[in-house]
Amino acid sequence: MTAKKLGLKQRYAHMTRGLDWETTYQPMDKVFPYDTFEGIKIRDWSQWEDPFRLTMDAYWKFQAEKERKLYAVLDAFAQNNGQTNLSDGRYVNVVKLFLTGISPEEYQAHRGFAFAGRHLRGVGPRVAAQMQSLDELRHVQTQIHTISHYNKYFDGIGEFPHMHDRVWYLSVPKSFFDDARTAGPFEYMIAIGFAFEYLLTNLLFVPFMSGAAYNGDMSTVTFGFSAQSDESRHMTLGIEVIKFLLEQHPDNLPIVQKWVDKWFWRGHRMLGLVAMMMDYMLPKKVMSWKEAWDIYFTEAGGSLFQDLARYGLKVPKYADVATAEAEHISHQNWAVFYQYTHAAAFHTWMPDKEHLDWLSEKYPNTFDKYYRPRWEMWAQMEKDGKRFYNMALPQLCNTCQIPMAYTEPGDPTTIAFRESRFNGDTYHFCSDGCKDIFDGEPEKFAQSWLPVHQIFQGACGGPTVPDVLNWYRLNNGADNLDYVGSPDEKLWNQWMAGAVKAAG
Amino acid sequence: MSVTAITPDYQKHIEFRDLEKNFHGNRLVYVHWEEHLSFCSAIAFPLPGAMPFSAFVDEVIKPHYAAHPDAGNIDWAKVVWMIDGVKTMPDMSKSLEENGMRHKSLVRFWTPGLNGFKGSAS
Numbered sequence: 248m249t250a251k252k253l254g255l256k257q258r259y260a261h262m263t264r265g266l267d268w269e270t271t272y273q274p275m276d277k278v279f280p281y282d283t284f285e286g287i288k289i290r291d292w293s294q295w296e297d298p299f300r301l302t303m304d305a306y307w308k309f310q311a312e313k314e315r316k317l318y319a320v321l322d323a324f325a326q327n328n329g330q331t332n333l334s335d336g337r338y339v340n341v342v343k344l345f346l347t348g349i350s351p352e353e354y355q356a357h358r359g360f361a362f363a364g365r366h367l368r369g370v371g372p373r374v375a376a377q378m379q380s381l382d383e384l385r386h387v388q389t390q391i392h393t394i395s396h397y398n399k400y401f402d403g404i405g406e407f408p409h410m411h412d413r414v415w416y417l418s419v420p421k422s423f424f425d426d427a428r429t430a431g432p433f434e435y436m437i438a439i440g441f442a443f444e445y446l447l448t449n450l451l452f453v454p455f456m457s458g459a460a461y462n463g464d465m466s467t468v469t470f471g472f473s474a475q476s477d478e479s480r481h482m483t484l485g486i487e488v489i490k491f492l493l494e495q496h497p498d499n500l501p502i503v504q505k506w507v508d509k510w511f512w513r514g515h516r517m518l519g520l521v522a523m524m525m526d527y528m529l530p531k532k533v534m535s536w537k538e539a540w541d542i543y544f545t546e547a548g549g550s551l552f553q554d555l556a557r558y559g560l561k562v563p564k565y566a567d568v569a570t571a572e573a574e575h576i577s578h579q580n581w582a583v584f585y586q587y588t589h590a591a592a593f594h595t596w597m598p599d600k601e602h603l604d605w606l607s608e609k610y611p612n613t614f615d616k617y618y619r620p621r622w623e624m625w626a627q628m629e630k631d632g633k634r635f636y637n638m639a640l641p642q643l644c645n646t647c648q649i650p651m652a653y654t655e656p657g658d659p660t661t662i663a664f665r666e667s668r669f670n671g672d673t674y675h676f677c678s679d680g681c682k683d684i685f686d687g688e689p690e691k692f693a694q695s696w697l698p699v700h701q702i703f704q705g706a707c708g709g710p711t712v713p714d715v716l717n718w719y720r721l722n723n724g725a726d727n728l729d730y731v732g733s734p735d736e737k738l739w740n741q742w743m744a745g746a747v748k749a750a751g
Numbered sequence: 752m753s754v755t756a757i758t759p760d761y762q763k764h765i766e767f768r769d770l771e772k773n774f775h776g777n778r779l780v781y782v783h784w785e786e787h788l789s790f791c792s793a794i795a796f797p798l799p800g801a802m803p804f805s806a807f808v809d810e811v812i813k814p815h816y817a818a819h820p821d822a823g824n825i826d827w828a829k830v831v832w833m834i835d836g837v838k839t840m841p842d843m844s845k846s847l848e849e850n851g852m853r854h855k856s857l858v859r860f861w862t863p864g865l866n867g868f869k870g871s872a873s
């Protein structure tokens with residue numbers, strides 16, 4: 248008698264059989280201490296459906312195949328000096344922002360899913376979280392390998408893990424993930440699995456990957472393809488987890504709603520860096536941030552929340568404010584980096600006339616009125632030999648840790664100031680969204696490590712800007728300041744001159 | 752306690768990172784020039800509470816805003832001040848402390864007639 252080949256579903260059942268055994272030496276609550284304190288009620292873990300039914304042996308095989316393809320492309324890119332085919336030397340600053348601001352968060356995601364994969368007692372989500380944990384580790388590794396090629400030629404790349412823990416603007420993504428990882432496993436799953444991977448991921452990866460494609464960065468594009476099938480699993484896990492929690496018990500709804508509100512707003516704030524990248528940093532533009540927001544949040548998110556309405560879940564609080572901010576956020580963020588260029592580990596530049604015209608066209612209601620004059624004034628100052636720098640340190644939002652540069656809803660001429668009192672002290676916020684998050688957990692956010700305050704407390708290498716840059720391991724005069732006049736620009740111009748000569 | 756924590760005595764372990772005592776005798780002061788968003792946000796300084804308000808204006812505010820083309824045209828006698836949300840006329844001869852400024856106070860000021868490059872609040 249020959250053994251019959253098993254179907255996928257049967258095979259999955261066999262391969263995962265008994266992974267959810269009841270412990271006997273120790274009570275289950277002691278073995279899984281983290282999955283009850285958040286107040287989430289689970290009646291029946293076996294209701295979890297795993298639509299992928301991926302077993303570990305298949306997982307390894309599949310991932311190994313993708314790695315082989317990716318590294319073949321990376322080798323070819325290096326051998327053919329792919330970096331010289333970029334649209335412009337400025338583009339590399341997008342890669343720097345990605346490596347310093349996003350790759351370390353892939354690692355944080357790896358750690359977070361490893362934690363969730365250990366501490367959720369249901370076998371379905373546990374296996375899915377463990378696989379995602381491995382994916383995220385693979386993502387950070389392949390990103391480092393992809394970008395290490397650029398490190399041979401360009402500044403601002405080599406010290407990225409060190410910088411991630413110290414540099415003022417990198418505390419924005421760092422504190423975002425620190426917050427998620429110090430929450431319980433269910434909040435983590437809603438924060439990263441649902442809000443980040445499902446709701447907002449298209450606003451992060453699509454802009455970077457299509458930006459790479461438009462600007463000749465074939466190595467990053469290939470990395471993006473290699474991560475794509477992982478991402479569809481991550482998105483599925485994100486949507487599964489929210490439906491599962493809402494189906495399990497009606498008491499879960501207010502808890503989940505609070506998390507969705509919080510992590511939507513936190514995600515929106517962090518994505519401001521992507522907005523700036525799309526509107527200001529890509530030499531060849533893909534689309535404006537506002538267009539991306541309309542497609543991926545207003546339309547796609549709108550139908551998602553229509554679908555989730557049957558569970559009683561509402562559109563995140565302040566979604567309307569975030570949508571209104573899509574007109575402003577990229578301009579306000581690039582202005583921050585333009586004036587603090589001396590303290591940034593990537594280069595900035597003044598948008599030229601063609602670029603300003605593109606912005607006027609994409610933002611017809613706001614750009615000419617509020618932002619174009621700012622760039623024109625600074626351009627004039629540059630021309631007069633008085634390039635504008637802000638030589639004081641900015642006030643930071645106690646929640647998102649971004650300089651308090653955002654304006655009042657409905658009034659782009661006035662900074663929004665919000666504050667709360669807690670335990671006898673004042674805390675400042677950039678928005679109602681950030682204030683609400685603090686007010687929900689003041690004990691946690693009173694502990695924020697705010698880079699500006701840390702500098703004043705003497706914790707960052709010394710009181711002067713060069714002291715602090717040194718502590719960041721930021722190579723003053725090479726990693727920072729304007730692209731024009733940088734060693735990056737010099738090298739790029741040499742390559743381009745050589746290419747012209749070679750072409751005869 | 753608002754935060755949901757697994758640690759029953761979470762409150763005992765809070766590390767308040769920005770207490771006034773951590774700033775070596777100074778207190779945090781934030782200042783913002785309204786309608787001049789070239790300065791992207793309010794700016795922060797650690798200052799002694801005993802500093803006279805006039806010194807705060809001359810030694811802190813003026814030099815840090817000097818780069819703006821409007822800066823030279825400010826009529827300081829006409830400036831409108833707001834400290835922690837309340838419009839007020841600070842006493843220049845008195846200290847920050849005596850003018851009601853505590854740790855992390857926010858000072859906003861308006862310069863009538865000057866509202867940024869071509870009136871754009873930039």
Ligand SMILES: [Fe+2]
Pocket residue numbers: 353356382383386
């Ligand atoms: Fe990832």
Ligand SMILES: [Fe+2]
Pocket residue numbers: 444477478481
């Ligand atoms: Fe992911």
Ligand SMILES: [Zn+2]
Pocket residue numbers: 516644645646647648649676677678681
């Ligand atoms: Zn904020």
